[in-house]
Amino acid sequence: MMYSVYSFSNFLSVCFGGYAIDKLGHVFGGLTFQSFVCVGLSIFSAACANKNYLWILIGRGIYGVGLGNLTVCQNAVVSHNFKGKELALAFGLVISFSRLGSVLNFYFSSDIAAATSISFAVWLGTAMSFFSFLFVVVFTLLNRRRDRYACMDESMDVSPVSEVGAPSPVKPKAAGRKIKLEDVKSFRLEFWLVGCITALFYACIFPFVAIATDYMQEERGFTEDEASSATGVIYLLSMFFSPFLGKLIDRIGKRLLLTLIAASVTMCAHVMLVFTPVSPWVVVFLIGCSYTVTASSIWSCVPLVVRLREVGTALSLVTAIQMGFISCINAIVGIVKEKTGYPQVSLVFCSIAFACVVLTSVTIVVDKRRCQVLNGTDKSGIFSENEEKGLTAQDEA
Numbered sequence: 338m339m340y341s342v343y344s345f346s347n348f349l350s351v352c353f354g355g356y357a358i359d360k361l362g363h364v365f366g367g368l369t370f371q372s373f374v375c376v377g378l379s380i381f382s383a384a385c386a387n388k389n390y391l392w393i394l395i396g397r398g399i400y401g402v403g404l405g406n407l408t409v410c411q412n413a414v415v416s417h418n419f420k421g422k423e424l425a426l427a428f429g430l431v432i433s434f435s436r437l438g439s440v441l442n443f444y445f446s447s448d449i450a451a452a453t454s455i456s457f458a459v460w461l462g463t464a465m466s467f468f469s470f471l472f473v474v475v476f477t478l479l480n481r482r483r484d485r486y487a488c489m490d491e492s493m494d495v496s497p498v499s500e501v502g503a504p505s506p507v508k509p510k511a512a513g514r515k516i517k518l519e520d521v522k523s524f525r526l527e528f529w530l531v532g533c534i535t536a537l538f539y540a541c542i543f544p545f546v547a548i549a550t551d552y553m554q555e556e557r558g559f560t561e562d563e564a565s566s567a568t569g570v571i572y573l574l575s576m577f578f579s580p581f582l583g584k585l586i587d588r589i590g591k592r593l594l595l596t597l598i599a600a601s602v603t604m605c606a607h608v609m610l611v612f613t614p615v616s617p618w619v620v621v622f623l624i625g626c627s628y629t630v631t632a633s634s635i636w637s638c639v640p641l642v643v644r645l646r647e648v649g650t651a652l653s654l655v656t657a658i659q660m661g662f663i664s665c666i667n668a669i670v671g672i673v674k675e676k677t678g679y680p681q682v683s684l685v686f687c688s689i690a691f692a693c694v695v696l697t698s699v700t701i702v703v704d705k706r707r708c709q710v711l712n713g714t715d716k717s718g719i720f721s722e723n724e725e726k727g728l729t730a731q732d733e734a
């Protein structure tokens with residue numbers, strides 16, 4: 338129930354959060370949504386201490402609104418500040434830090450709660466959210482400094498894509514108008530394809546992580562510690578290797594090809610886990626590598642197929658499609674596991690991974706017809722120049 342409230346509020350709010358970020362700016366997004374996180378967690382922690390179930394749910398709901406949109410805001414800031422040749426690296430670094438949080442939670446939360454109390458553990462998490470608020474404040478100050486530079490010379494327009502702290506002059510009309518809601522209708526086919534690939538791929542990962550520990554204990558004789566260490570390998574690999582993958586993708590492109598390979602490996606790994614005697618350690622290694630590759634590739638596709646002024650809205654739509662689909666798969670996996678067993682659950686994951694392979698292949702063909710914006714590289718810097726003009730990479734390509 339607590340997870341459902343979180344994921345439902347997360348899903349509902351990200352449908353609109355990115356649009357608000359595009360309209361009102363990153364500083365507004367950062368401050369507002371980090372405040373939601375802090376307030377939500379404070380209510381949740383206080384309610385846990387007082388065992389007030391209603392307020393626990395309200396706290397989780399507010400937290401869900403904040404966290405989903407904060408992730409969108411982070412990715413929008415990255416898209417605005419990093420050009421083609423460093424975009425995937427920047428996304429990789431953000432993913433790495435997100436996964437640091439998951440790994441700390443995975444390996445230490447229950448130990449901290451056991452050594453102290455659940456109440457202490459949740460207050461510790463709340464304190465960390467206030468600590469991260471400080472970084473949002475630093476970000477706000479940096480942005481205000483940039484705005485001041487912009488006012489110093491009104492004949493210059495300040496590109497959202499510039500060296501940190503240094504405005505880069507672009508042609509006066511470059512920044513263009515702000516997004517309107519109806520602009521969503523003009524989003525390209527590639528954007529919707531990337532959204533669906535993201536949803537399909539992540540549906541083979543997050544719901545699997547949610548049940549893997551139980552599976553390894555119930556079916557493969559792992560102890561609780563062994564099972565959670567093995568499952569944690571997926572996030573550990575992503576935490577360490579996402580930036581390196583990002584750097585590689587910036588150099589070679591091939592985002593869709595890498596996603597295709599990763600989805601195929603994920604499909605085989607799910608079959609291997611349940612239908613062959615291969616060790617679960619091998620399987621989590623394969624799934625961890627595939628996840629690292631796809632996460633670094635697919636998120637960096639979004640800024641390449643929409644205009645810069647639409648990037649928050651676009652990222653938030655992809656997140657909404659992803660989270661909505663994952664919620665459905667979580668429910669389906671729960672029912673299938675209850676009614677039949679793990680082999681059938683594995684077939685659910687295989688079918689989704691297969692659909693991802695098919696859709697990625699279709700997208701490769703579509704992208705090839707449009708000058709390989711997603712599978713190519715930005716060696717000439719043309720995509721980056723277009724970003725500055727408010728065009729999509731494809732408008733010019």
Ligand SMILES: C[C@H](NC(=O)[C@@H](N)CCCCN)C(=O)O
Pocket residue numbers: 408432435539632636656659
């Ligand atoms: C970068 C990517 N982020 C997401 O998928 C977010 N929409 C949701 C993260 C929720 C993690 N429990 C990722 O984390 O790979």
